[in-house]
Amino acid sequence: ADDREFTASGDVNDVESIRQFAVAYLRNEQDKDLRAFDLHFDNYYLESSLYTSGRVEAAVKKLQDAGKTYEQDGALWLKSTEYGDDKDRVMRKSDGSYTYFVPDVAYHIGKWERGFTKVVNIQGTDHHGTIARVRAGLQAAGVGIPQGYPDYVLHTMVRVMRAGEEVKISKRAGSYVTLRDLIEWTSKDAVRFFLLSRKADTEYVFDIDLALAKNNDNPVYYVQYAHARICSVLAAWGGDVDSLREADLSPLDSPKALGLMLELAKYPEMLSAAAADFAPHDVTFYLRDLAAAYHSYYDAERILVDDETVKKARLALVAATARVLHNGLQVLGVSAPQKM
Structure with a gap:
């Protein structure tokens, strides 16, 4: 289906x-x-199938058998206050229909039973109110699901600006902007980088004109240009990049070189924290800072100098910078062009 x-x-x-x-x-x-x-979903799950397969009824029975429900005013209630919710919640209304968090509970019980011990739900901020009741239902079901399951990342709506004016979106009128529209108007790289450049729950304006700009104000261009600039230097040198592993780095003692090295050293810890905190925007901020450190270093020091030891040290530094820029962009699903 x-x-x-x-x-x-x-x-x-x-x-x-x-x-x-x-x-x-x-x-x-x-x-x-x-x-x-460039996204592929392994599985789609239709909410209607939770009803037709009997999973909703089975989940409700689990909660009833566990003694976590009660009848009042013709409705079936969940004792969600026992699990930190601010009030008990209606599960089945007096007309026999279920409230919208019940199939969510049924779905996550099935997900847990299928072996998914780590689950991250990406939803709109308008779903914030369902988090406590879904978690309460999962705790009350008594199937071994830990407290705080699942995790949530809540997104706000994205506003789109074009030619200095907001693109009007109306559900009632049936006018909307699709992801494909943004990609066709700009590029896949720009859309990926821009949408990941802010915390999920903060307001964001996608500026079409900025995404098309080929200057330092465009963050994805700025980062990609730093990578392409380094590739150009390495190509002009024409040597084997792997040989730079053995380079003597002692000549890298200038403030700009030291600043760039310190920025590179932040990458592993930053990436681990971004993954743990569901914060891909931290990767975009880091890449912009790294690109800025590289551009500043490039403007301060010539790389292809006559002194072989100094040259190889500087080449090793910029080659390492290119590697980290490439890896960071790859994490975001953004390309790292060698020429621009």
Whole structure:
């Protein structure tokens, strides 16, 4: 059902046929966006399947059998206050339908049972209120799920500016900007870098004109240009980069060289912290700082000097910088061009 193809009946009164076609069409549109972004999802999971497979009913039964529910005013309630929520939550309304956090509980029980002990949910900030109740339901189910499962990263909406004006988006009017639109207007690299250049829960404005600019104000251009600039130096030298491993680094004693080396030394710890904190924006900030340190060093000292020892030391430093720039960009899924 997740990669469905469907041909509508053509009958304007056949609501179910129209619904099936709409789901298939929008799923196809999502896939086109993801392919343009070089993203692949191994599995899609339709919420409706949680009902048809009986997983929702099974999850509710687990909670009832554990004594974590009660009936009141014709509704079924979860004792979520026992797990830190500010009030108990309705699970099944008086009309027999379930509230929207219940299938989330059922889904995550299934995910845990499938062996996913580390789960990160990426959602909009409007879902913030569901976190406590979903976690409460998972704790109450008594299936061994630890406290604080799953993790969440909440994103705000992105505003888009073009030619100095905000691109108007309206659900009611059916006007919206897709990921593919941004990629076609700018580039995959720009979209990836820009969207990762801020904390997920902070307001962000995607400036189309800035993403197209070929100057230092454009952060992705600035970082990629630093890498290309180093590649140009190494190409002009024409030697074997691997031989620089044995270079004597003692000539690297100037303030600019030392500053660049200190920036390089931050990379492993920064990357580990960014991964642990779900903070890819830290990688973008670091790459911008590293590029700035390199540009400053390049402007201060000639690299291809006559003194062989000094030259190889400086080449080793910039080659290491190129490696870290390349690796950092690769983590973000952004290319590291050798020429620009």
